[in-house]
Amino acid sequence: MSERLTIWEQARTLGHSRRDFLQFCAWLAAAAGIEASQVGQVVQALETKPRIPVVWFHFQECTCCSESFIRSSHPIVSDIILDKISLDYTETLQAAAGHAAEAALHETMKKYHGEYLMLVEGSVPTGADGAYCCIAGRTALDTVKEAAEGAKAIVAWGSCASNGCIQAASPNPTGATPVHEIITNKPVIKVPGCPPIGEVMAATIVHLLTFDTIPQLDRVGRPMAFYSRRVHDTCYRRPNYDAGLFVESWDDENARKGFCLYKMGCRGPVTYNACGVTKWNGGVSFPIQSGHGCIGCSEENFWDNGPFYNHLTNLPGFSIETTADKIGVAAGVVTAAGLVGHAVLTSIRKRDVINETKK
Amino acid sequence: MANRIVIDPITRIEGHLRIEIEVRDGRVTDAYSSGTMVRGFELILKGRDPRDAWAFTERACGVCTTVHALASVRTVEDALGIQVPANAELIRNLMFCAQYLQDHVVHFYHLHALDWVDIVSALKADPKKTSELAQSLSNWPKSSPGYFSDVQTRIRTFVESGQLGIFANGYWGHSAYKLPAEANLMGVAHYLEALEWQKEIVKVHTIFGGKNPHPNYLVGGVPCSLNINEVNAINAERLAHVGQLFQQAQTFVEQVYLPDLMAIASFYKDWGAIGGGLSNYMTYGDLPTAGYGDPSKFKFPRGVILDRNLNEVLPVDGKDPMQVQEYVAHSWYDYAEGNAVGKHPWDGETKLHYTGPKPPYEQLEVEQKYSWIKTPRWKGHAMEVGPLARVLVAYASGSAEVQELVGGALKQLDVPVAALFSTLGRTAARGLETKLIAGWAHEFYNQLLTNIKTGDTRTANTTMWEPSTWPAEARGVGMTEAPRGALAHWIVIRDRKIDNYQLVVPSTWNASPRDNEGQMSAYESALIGTPVANVEQPVEVLRTIHSFDPCIACAVH
Amino acid sequence: MAEATYERVYVWQAPVRMYHWINACCIFVLVATGLVIGRPPALMSAGEASDSHWFGWVRFLHFSAAFLMSFAFLVRVYWMFAGNQYSRWDAFIPRNWTRLKTQWREMVNVLRIDILQLEKEPIDYVGHNGLAAFSYFGIFLATIFQIITGAALYAPMSTFWLPGLFSWVPPLMGGEAIVRMWHHAFTWIFILFTMIHVYLSIFHDMTEGRGEISSIVNGVRFVERK
Ligand code: HEM
Numbered sequence A: 001m002s003e004r005l006t007i008w009e010q011a012r013t014l015g016h017s018r019r020d021f022l023q024f025c026a027w028l029a030a031a032a033g034i035e036a037s038q039v040g041q042v043v044q045a046l047e048t049k050p051r052i053p054v055v056w057f058h059f060q061e062c063t064c065c066s067e068s069f070i071r072s073s074h075p076i077v078s079d080i081i082l083d084k085i086s087l088d089y090t091e092t093l094q095a096a097a098g099h100a101a102e103a104a105l106h107e108t109m110k111k112y113h114g115e116y117l118m119l120v121e122g123s124v125p126t127g128a129d130g131a132y133c134c135i136a137g138r139t140a141l142d143t144v145k146e147a148a149e150g151a152k153a154i155v156a157w158g159s160c161a162s163n164g165c166i167q168a169a170s171p172n173p174t175g176a177t178p179v180h181e182i183i184t185n186k187p188v189i190k191v192p193g194c195p196p197i198g199e200v201m202a203a204t205i206v207h208l209l210t211f212d213t214i215p216q217l218d219r220v221g222r223p224m225a226f227y228s229r230r231v232h233d234t235c236y237r238r239p240n241y242d243a244g245l246f247v248e249s250w251d252d253e254n255a256r257k258g259f260c261l262y263k264m265g266c267r268g269p270v271t272y273n274a275c276g277v278t279k280w281n282g283g284v285s286f287p288i289q290s291g292h293g294c295i296g297c298s299e300e301n302f303w304d305n306g307p308f309y310n311h312l313t314n315l316p317g318f319s320i321e322t323t324a325d326k327i328g329v330a331a332g333v334v335t336a337a338g339l340v341g342h343a344v345l346t347s348i349r350k351r352d353v354i355n356e357t358k359k
Numbered sequence B: 001m002a003n004r005i006v007i008d009p010i011t012r013i014e015g016h017l018r019i020e021i022e023v024r025d026g027r028v029t030d031a032y033s034s035g036t037m038v039r040g041f042e043l044i045l046k047g048r049d050p051r052d053a054w055a056f057t058e059r060a061c062g063v064c065t066t067v068h069a070l071a072s073v074r075t076v077e078d079a080l081g082i083q084v085p086a087n088a089e090l091i092r093n094l095m096f097c098a099q100y101l102q103d104h105v106v107h108f109y110h111l112h113a114l115d116w117v118d119i120v121s122a123l124k125a126d127p128k129k130t131s132e133l134a135q136s137l138s139n140w141p142k143s144s145p146g147y148f149s150d151v152q153t154r155i156r157t158f159v160e161s162g163q164l165g166i167f168a169n170g171y172w173g174h175s176a177y178k179l180p181a182e183a184n185l186m187g188v189a190h191y192l193e194a195l196e197w198q199k200e201i202v203k204v205h206t207i208f209g210g211k212n213p214h215p216n217y218l219v220g221g222v223p224c225s226l227n228i229n230e231v232n233a234i235n236a237e238r239l240a241h242v243g244q245l246f247q248q249a250q251t252f253v254e255q256v257y258l259p260d261l262m263a264i265a266s267f268y269k270d271w272g273a274i275g276g277g278l279s280n281y282m283t284y285g286d287l288p289t290a291g292y293g294d295p296s297k298f299k300f301p302r303g304v305i306l307d308r309n310l311n312e313v314l315p316v317d318g319k320d321p322m323q324v325q326e327y328v329a330h331s332w333y334d335y336a337e338g339n340a341v342g343k344h345p346w347d348g349e350t351k352l353h354y355t356g357p358k359p360p361y362e363q364l365e366v367e368q369k370y371s372w373i374k375t376p377r378w379k380g381h382a383m384e385v386g387p388l389a390r391v392l393v394a395y396a397s398g399s400a401e402v403q404e405l406v407g408g409a410l411k412q413l414d415v416p417v418a419a420l421f422s423t424l425g426r427t428a429a430r431g432l433e434t435k436l437i438a439g440w441a442h443e444f445y446n447q448l449l450t451n452i453k454t455g456d457t458r459t460a461n462t463t464m465w466e467p468s469t470w471p472a473e474a475r476g477v478g479m480t481e482a483p484r485g486a487l488a489h490w491i492v493i494r495d496r497k498i499d500n501y502q503l504v505v506p507s508t509w510n511a512s513p514r515d516n517e518g519q520m521s522a523y524e525s526a527l528i529g530t531p532v533a534n535v536e537q538p539v540e541v542l543r544t545i546h547s548f549d550p551c552i553a554c555a556v557h
Numbered sequence C: 001m002a003e004a005t006y007e008r009v010y011v012w013q014a015p016v017r018m019y020h021w022i023n024a025c026c027i028f029v030l031v032a033t034g035l036v037i038g039r040p041p042a043l044m045s046a047g048e049a050s051d052s053h054w055f056g057w058v059r060f061l062h063f064s065a066a067f068l069m070s071f072a073f074l075v076r077v078y079w080m081f082a083g084n085q086y087s088r089w090d091a092f093i094p095r096n097w098t099r100l101k102t103q104w105r106e107m108v109n110v111l112r113i114d115i116l117q118l119e120k121e122p123i124d125y126v127g128h129n130g131l132a133a134f135s136y137f138g139i140f141l142a143t144i145f146q147i148i149t150g151a152a153l154y155a156p157m158s159t160f161w162l163p164g165l166f167s168w169v170p171p172l173m174g175g176e177a178i179v180r181m182w183h184h185a186f187t188w189i190f191i192l193f194t195m196i197h198v199y200l201s202i203f204h205d206m207t208e209g210r211g212e213i214s215s216i217v218n219g220v221r222f223v224e225r226k
């Protein structure tokens, strides 16, 4: 183990100055939301730690979380994967294939038992005995259980691994299951989003790397640093919401003025994510800024909370175009008609009783 | 039975692909391609709002993100007879171009290059000579000896740390690697540069679609509004950003990607005779210049080439029930009428039924069903789709621009036209079309500016937005060219809901198992004859497979 | 029909009457503002956000009425243990098997006489009849549901600890989108209840003439002397 270089040693051999290194530590601290007074701790951590072995699994997914990860603009991903961690298994990027790739995985799982970080992209199908997702002839279900055994920490990337995402949407044909429902004896850090913001993914790794602790999580297991606010609460269109200035139809005058997208189905009021603040792709924009409402992609079951262009989710058991209001209005009309009919009937049939009571 | 060699997982691709081959006398004699993961999108889409379908289908794949969204909105628009405003078409084209630029560059450097570039050999390079090599190829400024020396040090430290990370267990030192050490070092440097650059070009998606991966689309147009007098819309600043991103992209493609591609290709000319496979090519065409309704004005023309006959381009019609059909003879699905029939996607069925070996397994039962990928055919023919098909169809359709570019490249490499039908040809075609696209993006961009100048800022057609305006039943098909080839979605809308939705995806065409008549699809066919020097290190197989840029999440969905 | 003599009975104590009207007003406001929140009318399309706050005010009204209703409800719950026999909890929830059977019989009777009008003669109840008791019990539950889901939706926009007590609700129900959908759907229960309830009050007052309507103002009803 002594041949493992610490991050500072690496940085030095790469020709980075001490100053560069300290600056990097300060950045890491900022990215992970750490107080300035604690930067020293970060410096110390990086000075003394070897590159953490990391295995990244792909199950039922679209690889978009990987793609999002490589979009991270602050710790540039090449810095993370070459200098900060040792990404020993990831089907998307690794050079080796087949047996050679599997061998690399098993070597890491053996040599670093209890030390490696396990990152999961994608859900795990439990239907057909796991045959809906096999890698190297083994089911994802087997693999995830085996790898979790020796993992120091588990991160569930994206909505797939955190809550099943699209393949778990009704009728969930393959029994797609999020990681935390399979691995129940270890905490799973959920970084939901479809995909999550690249910088959020990077910062989550940075936190684990630096502090050796799990970041503070909210009630459903998401890092508070990125999921403690609703998109609606950090949305720059919020003043329009409070003022009752809404987009009424696509590309109308109101849309061109950037009014609130609430009536176009925006799920910002029910979605926890950092989009309004961190924004996407180096802070360029986020869905609402580019004119489309939030579809709630970091929320559990958001695919079944459609249709996306209605403010409210359909009532369960009722199809699109049947919102609570339509049912309510129908019930109201029926009730009103019933009451009127009843009143007429009463005034005829009970006329004598009514007259009598008038006496 | 000959000795079966299994490569699973195939890495540096999207998704879960398993290749089983048989090798005799150092060459592949039989090959089976299997997609081993399924999610059931077509089942999940049933009963939903057609206007939401783009968001669902977009999640088929995050690597070619956007293309399914585009196919989907077109499908719904086709069903409902919606024509999108010119600006929406242009913005969709710009997003399309950005997608290709990012996806092709990432494929070349991060998914394909390690088949040709030996990272470890780069340690032996002389940075000074590397610098000379780089400067002889292009004007790219990052080419000093000091720069390459830094890169080399970085790699050395990495290798010497003993933690090889993503490079662990690679086939380094394999006899199939032919590049001189200096070219390897340059390749590694550009691997890292490309990784940084790719996150820039996607900002085009972020600006118009709010995020990448998975930007937002809209049935009837695009969700962003154009308003040069408003901070909340696409204004001069946003447009300038887009313009600059495409400028940078063009520089990167012309000064880094293409020179690297040509330089590497010149060492691997023998691959111009390997991996040809099928001789049929199909494109749906894309990048409309006069609306999606007029394919004759597409930048990428639509058509089919049979038997490598570049003198004839046959028409393609997605609505003809006899043209595109899907088979499940060797796929883990059941059709109500039995498994020998082909089905046009409007009548398509998706019923998952796993009948393969019980995992963990060593070998698939290739005589039976062996993949989650269905097998599409065009008039019964197996088709290759993708960059090579696009370049060939454009070439054969008489595009002067394409003919000149292709001719120039063939001349530079000193190889015949026939060399295009190969692993090398596929990889080269991808680079060449990237160059075309980098140029076309400026045309679309300028057209958008012109429209705005003349006062046309419409981006959405909402006349058919409300489901109450829809007919009780409608069906549509939406076609596009995804980076990996011809992509189409088919929809049947009944009572304002999705009654049937079928995706037939580029990698479905290429990666599918055999059809009911035993005909191979593109991957399997291209592997036949591919040399394998060492069955323990099948880097040659990876070369041919990677030349298709597999995406199995797409293929299966 | 024979002449009957009536006596005044003090049924609805002051807290019940006050609760009733506070609650009725709150529900009126909550339903109206809630529906506006759910589907804001296109009141404004010109103007600057800084000039207006109407939607904010609508929401403010909703939240204010919500708090008032919640506290009034708490008082009413207290009175279910402190009040007279007509306002006690067991006037709504049958306390044992026999009471359940009695209530069931009452409900059938009310249905036969009042709703289906199979018989002419009204039955006399001092407090509310079995069917009314059942519907009030239902509306009390709906009120609790609205308070819980409403507070859960309110929690993230507030630093007040009280709504924060309900932040366990969204994860349980499957996210805030689902909570909202049900909070909105339950609104219709209140609308339907009010329609029927007000109609029946008038109906009873007219057919029975025992001061049904005035009773909820002054607390007194007329009951046939036996
Ligand atoms: C009879 C009782 C109530 C009715 C009928 C009612 C009705 C409604 C309706 C229809 C909505 C709109 C939902 C939507 O479409 O998004 C709403 C929203 C809301 N209600 Fe209520 N509500 C009631 C009680 C409460 C209570 C007790 C609270 C507790 C604090 C509350 C808090 C809220 C909140 C926080 C919202 C979301 C408003 C926003 O985010 O703008 N409601 N309510």
Ligand code: HEM
Pocket: C016, C019, C020, C023, C024, C025, C027, C076, C087, C127, C128, C129, C132, C133, C136, C139, C190, C193, C194, C197, C198, C201, C202, C212, C213, C215, C216
């Ligand atoms: C003209 C208007 C109204 C009149 C005359 C009226 C009359 C009454 C009367 C007489 C009772 C006693 C019940 C019984 O006979 O068993 C009662 C109870 C009740 N009413 Fe109303 N009501 C009116 C409006 C409303 C409204 C708008 C609501 C709210 C939606 C409402 C909610 C209730 C509730 C919850 C009870 C049970 C109260 C308790 O026992 O604490 N009422 N009402």
Ligand code: NFV
Pocket: B014, B060, B061, B062, B063, B064, B065, B067, B068, B482, B483, B484, B485, B487, B505, B506, B507, B508, B550, B551, B553, B554, B555
């Ligand atoms: N095959 C495929 Fe795609 C592409 N290009 C989509 O249509 O990759 Ni993910």
Ligand code: SF4
Pocket: A060, A061, A062, A063, A064, A065, A121, A122, A157, A158, A159, A160, A161, A165, A166, A193, A194, A195, A196, B059, B062
């Ligand atoms: S969470 Fe969304 S983006 Fe990530 S892999 Fe799943 S479908 Fe793709």
Ligand code: SF4
Pocket: A231, A232, A233, A235, A236, A237, A238, A239, A241, A259, A260, A261, A262, A266, A267, A268, A269, A288, A293, A294
């Ligand atoms: S656009 Fe969406 S998130 Fe922003 S204020 Fe409006 S409803 Fe809230």
Ligand code: F3S
Pocket: A193, A194, A231, A271, A272, A273, A275, A286, A287, A288, A293, A294, A295, A296, A297, A298, B211
């Ligand atoms: S859709 Fe997703 S990307 Fe952000 S704005 Fe909404 S959480």
Ligand SMILES: [Mg+2]
Pocket: B042, B374, B502, B503, B504, B505, B556, B557
């Ligand atoms: Mg399909």
